[in-house]
Amino acid sequence: MEQRFNAYKIMWVLVLFDLPTETKADRKNYANFRKELLKDGFTMFQFSIYLRHCPSKENADVHIARVKRLLPHYGSVGILCITDKQFGNMEIFFGKQPKENLNVVQQLEMF
Numbered sequence: 001m002e003q004r005f006n007a008y009k010i011m012w013v014l015v016l017f018d019l020p021t022e023t024k025a026d027r028k029n030y031a032n033f034r035k036e037l038l039k040d041g042f043t044m045f046q047f048s049i050y051l052r053h054c055p056s057k058e059n060a061d062v063h064i065a066r067v068k069r070l071l072p073h074y075g076s077v078g079i080l081c082i083t084d085k086q087f088g089n090m091e092i093f094f095g096k097q098p099k100e101n102l103n104v105v106q107q108l109e110m111f
Contacts, residue, residue: 019075
């Protein structure tokens with residue numbers, strides 16, 4: 001049986017966080033959290049928003065569980081899981097002008 005990709009089954013996991021950086025220990029915790037996200041295949045979308053493409057909901061659940069194990073003691077972390085179809089509907093702007101003729105993934109590669 002041939003397996004076809006489906007924009008409703010492919011998932012994107014977004015991790016949104018606001019961590020304290022007042023002390024040296026806070027900054028170290030922040031850096032470690034970011035480093036572990038990168039090691040798990042997440043890419044920076046904005047300064048405190050990281051995302052990862054997952055081929056299925058089951059795979060997304062694995063990465064969400066990993067993020068939950070990394071949660072720092074202080075600060076706030078949000079995890080959002082959306083379909084590839086929903087992600088593809090995102091509009092990205094650089095200044096006031098949208099980047100035309102590029103899909104979201106191509107736009108992300110420009111960062």
